[in-house]
Amino acid sequence: MxxxxxxxxxxxxxxxxxxxxxxxxxxxxxxxxxxxxxxxxxxxxxxxxxxxxxxxxxxxxxxxxxxxxxxxxxxxxxxxxxxxxxxxxxxxxxxxxxxxxxxxxxxxxxxxxxxxxxxxxxxxxxxxxxxxxxxxxxxxxxxxxxxxxxxxxxxxxxxxxxxxxxxxxxxxxxxxxxxxxxxxxxxxxxxxxxxxxxxxxxxxxxxxxxxxxxxxxxxxxxxxxxxxxxxxxxxxxxxxxxxxxxxxxxxxKGIPYLGIGPSAHSYNGKNRQWNIRNNPLYIKSINDKKIPFEEEFLTEAQRFNETVLTSLRTRNGLSKEAILKVATEDSWKKIKSQAEIKIANGLIIEKENSLQLTVKGLLLADAIASEFFLL
Ligand code: SF4
Structure with missing residues (x-):
């Protein structure tokens, strides 16, 4: 895909x-x-x-x-x-x-x-x-x-x-x-x-x-x-x-995409790259057959944090399956134990191997996600 x-x-x-x-x-x-x-x-x-x-x-x-x-x-x-x-x-x-x-x-x-x-x-x-x-x-x-x-x-x-x-x-x-x-x-x-x-x-x-x-x-x-x-x-x-x-x-879901045009971002499963945010410089570079981009290769911690952030923002929530793609079973156990207080406070509900934000939790989505981040 x-x-x-x-x-x-x-x-x-x-x-x-x-x-x-x-x-x-x-x-x-x-x-x-x-x-x-x-x-x-x-x-x-x-x-x-x-x-x-x-x-x-x-x-x-x-x-x-x-x-x-x-x-x-x-x-x-x-x-x-x-x-x-x-x-x-x-x-x-x-x-x-x-x-x-x-x-x-x-x-x-x-x-x-x-x-x-x-x-x-x-x-x-x-x-x-x-x-x-x-x-x-x-x-x-x-x-x-x-x-x-x-x-x-x-x-x-x-x-x-x-x-x-x-x-x-x-x-x-x-x-x-x-x-x-x-x-x-x-x-x-x-x-x-x-x-x-x-x-x-x-x-x-x-x-x-x-x-x-x-x-x-x-x-x-x-x-x-x-x-x-x-x-x-x-x-x-x-x-x-x-x-x-x-x-x-x-x-x-982390599926690869190609971004075309000034400022467009791309991701191919390994690296992320983004084109220059300037129309004349973009045109000049492409006319010279050079793609004017910067790139970064994601560290394990970045991949983990992105999975947590993007998954928690979805209704399906953060699943064990998603975590196992970027980390170990122990990481999932750690997240679940960190989530206990949020479940008690009505911010998260646990459903079939996934943690999902409640409406109250959605209002604090980014702050909650950041508490699970790897530094
Ligand atoms: S300035 Fe253009 S890109 Fe920005 S919100 Fe307005 S229409 Fe959309």
Missing amino acids: AGLYLHIPFCKQACTYCDFHFSTSMQTREELVTALITEIKLQADYLPSKTLDTIYFGGGTPSLLSVDELERIFDQIQQYFTINKGAEITLEANPDDLTLAYLRKLRHTNVNRLSIGIQSFREQDLKMMNRAHTAKQAERVVPEAADTGFENLSIDLIYGIPDLKMDGWKKNLDKALALPVNHLSCYCLTVEPRTALAWQVEKGISKAVDDDEAANQYEWLIEKTEVAGIPWYEISNFGKPGFESQHNSNYW
């Missing part, structure tokens, strides 16, 4: 909270698409398998690509890889790009899943976060995508926005759950360093996120999605049975 990730590093405008790699200048677009196509060829031998089970266009804003550009990229993928029948092929898209004309053309490409960045149905939140779309576009886009024939639809929502109180969040969630979606990704607004939002909070222009309010909104999210039949399967991801994101689930 293997996955392919393509990073499309352009956005119409910069969302205030975003720390992904992107440029709002489209001047290098043509050269960058050509460089992505070249990199697919240069990296064709990176993965242990030539068969792809998932392809994911992320960004940035992949829906800024024309259908012709997407087709050129698919042609190249098919030159060097076999796309498995039934492969999950996702395009991240913003509501303002998904016009009916674009959706109809997109339907004839290999893309079979859309992950739509709605974030909020409230105009004031979209403005505060400097999103490029309007509340009206957020409301119309999912029904139109479904009418065009897309059956596998996911939307992103953000909770913990300073002025989005519980009442606003409940309304946002009700709107989302009334749509023909079978997957949600919901993230808490985070003030990342060196973002416009961090600057605004520092200057008092924006309020900081209220942690208690955000925790209440998260608990409501877990409860409401469970009742709606789109239960959580990872701390930030919710899917109807059979519609969990295969691409992201494979990351958490």
Whole structure:
């Protein structure tokens, strides 16, 4: 099994909270698409398998690509890889790009899943976060995508926005759950360093996120999605049975993936590498037939810690089987004994050789995981 990730590093405008790699200048677009196509060829031998089970266009804003550009990229993928029948092929898209004309053309490409960045149905939140779309576009886009024939639809929502109180969040969630979606990704607004939002909070222009309010909104999210039949399967991801994101689930299972494009990460089971976060330097290097990357070989402790962190964030939890892939039976016994106090405190439950976080535990997931880490 293997996955392919393509990073499309352009956005119409910069969302205030975003720390992904992107440029709002489209001047290098043509050269960058050509460089992505070249990199697919240069990296064709990176993965242990030539068969792809998932392809994911992320960004940035992949829906800024024309259908012709997407087709050129698919042609190249098919030159060097076999796309498995039934492969999950996702395009991240913003509501303002998904016009009916674009959706109809997109339907004839290999893309079979859309992950739509709605974030909020409230105009004031979209403005505060400097999103490029309007509340009206957020409301119309999912029904139109479904009418065009897309059956596998996911939307992103953000909770913990300073002025989005519980009442606003409940309304946002009700709107989302009334749509023909079978997957949600919901993230808490985070003030990342060196973002416009961090600057605004520092200057008092924006309020900081209220942690208690955000925790209440998260608990409501877990409860409401469970009742709606789109239960959580990872701390930030919710899917109807059979519609969990295969691409992201494979990351958490440690399945190899190749990342193409500036800032894209790759993992082949032994090493992890990541491309430079700079569009002109990326293009120049690829034109010189050199992949501009840094790499690291994971130590045993890093592999162990990653297994603990990623597994505990999933509903299946941290299993003995997963630990035995990176450590010994004694390590599993040690984890179980460390977990006893957390089980007593209602943060973890034990089920058939696995430790799973409760809803109370999910709110402290990273802190709990770090207590099991090897140093
Ligand atoms: S559209 Fe996505 S990648 Fe682009 S600035 Fe906004 S959050 Fe970041």
